[in-house]
Amino acid sequence: MTDKTRPHHSHSPDEIEQRVRNLENLLVGKGLVDPRTVDRLVDTYQHEVGPRNGAHVVARAWTDPEYKERLLSDATAAIKELGYSGRQGEHMRVVENAGRVHNLVVCTLCSCYPWPVLGLPPAWYKSSGYRARAVTEPRVVLSEFGLELDEDVEVRVWDSTAEMRYLVLPRRPDGTEHLPATELARLVSRDAMIGVALAGPAP
Amino acid sequence: MNSGHDLGGMHGFGDIDQSQRENFVQQWEERVFGLTLACGLLGRWNLDESRYARERMDAGEYLRGSYYEHWLHGLERLLIEKGLVTVNELESGRSEQESGLNPVAAEKIPGILRRGAPVQMRPQSAPLFQAGQLVRVRNFHPKSHTRAPRYVRSRSGRVSEWYGAYVFPDLHSASGEKRPAHLYSVRFEAGELWGERDAEERSAVYVDLFEPYLQATEV
Numbered sequence: 001m002t003d004k005t006r007p008h009h010s011h012s013p014d015e016i017e018q019r020v021r022n023l024e025n026l027l028v029g030k031g032l033v034d035p036r037t038v039d040r041l042v043d044t045y046q047h048e049v050g051p052r053n054g055a056h057v058v059a060r061a062w063t064d065p066e067y068k069e070r071l072l073s074d075a076t077a078a079i080k081e082l083g084y085s086g087r088q089g090e091h092m093r094v095v096e097n098a099g100r101v102h103n104l105v106v107c108t109l110c111s112c113y114p115w116p117v118l119g120l121p122p123a124w125y126k127s128s129g130y131r132a133r134a135v136t137e138p139r140v141v142l143s144e145f146g147l148e149l150d151e152d153v154e155v156r157v158w159d160s161t162a163e164m165r166y167l168v169l170p171r172r173p174d175g176t177e178h179l180p181a182t183e184l185a186r187l188v189s190r191d192a193m194i195g196v197a198l199a200g201p202a203p
Numbered sequence: 204m205n206s207g208h209d210l211g212g213m214h215g216f217g218d219i220d221q222s223q224r225e226n227f228v229q230q231w232e233e234r235v236f237g238l239t240l241a242c243g244l245l246g247r248w249n250l251d252e253s254r255y256a257r258e259r260m261d262a263g264e265y266l267r268g269s270y271y272e273h274w275l276h277g278l279e280r281l282l283i284e285k286g287l288v289t290v291n292e293l294e295s296g297r298s299e300q301e302s303g304l305n306p307v308a309a310e311k312i313p314g315i316l317r318r319g320a321p322v323q324m325r326p327q328s329a330p331l332f333q334a335g336q337l338v339r340v341r342n343f344h345p346k347s348h349t350r351a352p353r354y355v356r357s358r359s360g361r362v363s364e365w366y367g368a369y370v371f372p373d374l375h376s377a378s379g380e381k382r383p384a385h386l387y388s389v390r391f392e393a394g395e396l397w398g399e400r401d402a403e404e405r406s407a408v409y410v411d412l413f414e415p416y417l418q419a420t421e422v
Contacts, residue, residue, distance in 0.1 A: 013229065020231040020275065022296030024238060029298035032245065032287060036309040038237030044316060045226070046233075086319035091366075093388075108211030108352050110254060111270065116319075120236075123223030126270040129216035135354065135396070136212045139403050144218060155406045159211065161350045162386050162411035163322050163369060 050119035051190035053084045054167055057117060058193065059185035061094075062172045072096060075167070079117060089116035089165055096169040097195075100153050103168045104142070104195035106134035107160040114165035118190055125194065135159060145196040146203075168192065170199035204346050205353055207265030208258045208273075212354040212397065232271040239278045244307040244315065247285045251376035255348035256280045324383035326368035330414065332387060336362045337420040340389075340412065348376035351416040355408075359420050360391035363409060371413055385414040 027033040057079055061068040071078040075092035079085065092114060095103040107113065108131045113121040124130055133141050138155045142148070149155065158166045170192040176184060191197035227233050243253060257265075257277035265273060282288040292299055307315070332338055342357045343349075350372050368383035375381060389412050393402035 016272070016275070017229075017231045020234050020238075023275075023279065023293070024234055026288060026292055026296050026298055027238060027242065027282075030288065030292075030300070030302045032302050032304060032306055033238060033241045034306040034308060037241045037307055037312060038234060040309040040312045041237040041240050042233045044312065045236075086317040087315075088319070090319040090321040091323060091369075093366075108354075109208055109350065110257070120226035122226060123228050123270065124219050124221050127216075127219055127223070128210055128213075128266065129219040131210040132213040132216055133219070135408050136401075137403055138406055141219065145221065151404065153405065155403070156390075157406070157408045159352065159408055159410045161352060162366075162372070162413065164366060164386070164388075164411050 045115070045120045049116060051117070051188075051193065052185070053082075053119075054114070054117035054190070054193045055185040055188035056181075057082055057084070057094075057167070058169055058188045058199070059181040061169055062184055063181045068169075071169070079167075084116040086116050088112070089114045091164050092117075092167065093164050094167050094169050095156065095158060097171045100150075101156060102142075102149055102153050102195065103156045103158060103166075104134060104138050105158045105160065105166040105168060106131060108132070108135055109161055112160035112163075112165060114167050117167055118193060122190070142196060145191070147197060168195040173198075173200045204255075204258055204348065205344055206258050207260065207262035209353050211352045227271075228269070229271075232269075235271045235275045235278070239274050241307060242278060242282065242287075245287075245304060247287065248281050249375055249379060250320070251348060251370075251372040252379070253277055253281060254372075255376040256284075258348065322370040322381075324368050324370060324381065326385065327383055328385075330365050330385040330387075332362050332365070332385075332414070332417065332419070334362050334364055338362055338387075338389060338417045339420045340416055341418055343416075345373070347373065349373045349416075351412060352410070354396055355389075355391060355410050355412070358391055358395055360389040360395065360410070362387050363390045364388040366411070369413075371415065373413075373415070387412055387414070387417070389417070 028035055061071050071094050075094040079092055097103055111121055111126040135157050138157050160166055173187060187199050189197055192199045257273045260273060260276045279293060337359055339359045340355045366386040369386045370381045371384035388409050391408045393406040
């Protein structure tokens with residue numbers, strides 16, 4: 001794009017709000033966008049699709065060894081079994097925190113994230129700091145999130161550079177053998193499925 | 204391209220602001236999100252083109268800008284480049300001519316989102332590399348779109364898994380052509396990426412890399 005065609009930029013909150021309002025009015029006026037479609041898209045990810053879906057998947061894997069096997073070998077199909085599929089989750093891979101391995105997910109190039117199971121990413125996941133640092137100093141990043149890993153634990157960072165989307169299967173907390181899947185799901189936070197936290201009761 | 208978006212390994216951002224736990228920080232961001240998806244559904248550009256549009260934001264502005272400012276920039280750029288709006292219209296906010304296109308109806312959204320847009324393809328050749336094999340990422344610096352981040356170029360890693368063939372994004376963003384390329388998960392030891400002095404202990408990064416980015420490493 002040449003400078004002549006480059007849209008001008010504004011940074012103050014008022015200016016940018018106005019710029020977005022103008023853009024929406026223009027797109028509606030030109031018949032390119034139906035504002036109800038925009039509402040519907042926002043509403044879907046604000047209210048319908050979120051990390052409860054992922055927690056359902058995790059709790060099922062904790063309580064059903066055969067499901068867990070399917071989840072680890074073909075995550076896309078196993079997640080679809082529970083009714084979750086589609087945009088930004090077309091190709092899924094689940095990585096398990098097991099043995100002395102801890103997994104952490106990032107997208108250094110943009111903000112790739114498994115929407116059908118986690119919804120839209122938290123703003124910190126898209127921040128420059130997280131994108132820059134998760135790959136170079138994952139232990140420091142994890143400790144900022146309050147997670148101190150033992151020295152002998154290997155950290156595996158998954159940089160989502162293609163269309164494969166990653167979900168961490170956290171370790172099932174000790175002492176939860178008696179809990180049914182519905183209660184286990186409450187122990188699975190979004191952060192645990194990104195890898196910046198462990199599963200367990202909310203602090 | 205080596206621009207502001209390619210952040211892996213960069214210093215200078217300070218602590219991560221964990222207080223921002225929601226996706227949308229300000230209200231206008233919701234509209235930018237919805238408008239971007241709604242316009243994308245018109246089918247005039249693909250996902251890789253929209254990533255490339257954001258990447259072409261001035262590098263300094265990209266780093267200063269917030270996440271949805273990148274999206275807003277990308278959307279405005281695509282609308283102009285694809286001839287859907289003019290610069291004048293964008294500046295005035297007033298339509299000078301109807302598009303003649305049909306906007307996507309709200310009722311269609313659940314089905315569209317549920318179906319998604321899978322990009323796996325039938326391979327046209329056998330994969331060149333196998334799990335366990337040592338590979339090196341090529342030393343290349345295209346000014347166009349690529350999904351090989353800078354921090355892995357010229358570095359050696361071990362193929363952890365072959366995922367099959369997928370639409371090759373570098374070509375897809377440039378011409379719209381869907382050509383399959385084998386995709387691998389490649390494991391890089393932290394010491395190989397950052398040097399033994401600066402790397403953390405017991406840490407590895409797995410990066411999804413397309414076959415054209417990779418070459419065999421002599422053992």
